[in-house]
Amino acid sequence: MNQTYQAKIYVTLRPSVLDPAGTAVQKGLQQLGYTTVDRIRIGKYIELSLKAEDESMASQQVHRICDQLLANPVIETYRFDLEQLPVAVLGEGQ
């Protein structure tokens, strides 16, 4: 029996990598008067659902998906949370 899991994935730039978008946002915020805002980093937040036999298999699959497609391991790291979806939610989404 396959279970459905929702993964919430956070992809962030490695601390050593410059974040020009973050710097631009920080300058914009300072011009708007938010002078105490600091250390902005902009990353990606991805939600997806997938089917797997158990949480361990789902986790392995999400790791592979991140490594292959969602994150660039040279400049980015990722982490994710997994949550098993009740069967009822499946019906709602269709």
Added chain:
Amino acid sequence: MNQTYQAKIYVTLRPSVLDPAGTAVQKGLQQLGYTTVDRIRIGKYIELSLKAEDESMASQQVHRICDQLLANPVIETYRFDLEQLPVAVLGEGQ
């Protein structure tokens, strides 16, 4: 005495808004063999730190920042977590 807070902000497309980037990633994953992956939504994940008198003031400020700059309220929603940073962390970042 101002405290330093870190905000972790999640900006996501409203459910009614199409997500072409998410659709493209889903097609890519299916071509890679991840056929059970479904309902991909791609959003932004933003980390920033700011100074405020207390958590309530910090929360108000982050709401204003999101409304003014980080999220487009027509097509996006946001949520965030606030965490008070210990003073020692400040020193590390500089």
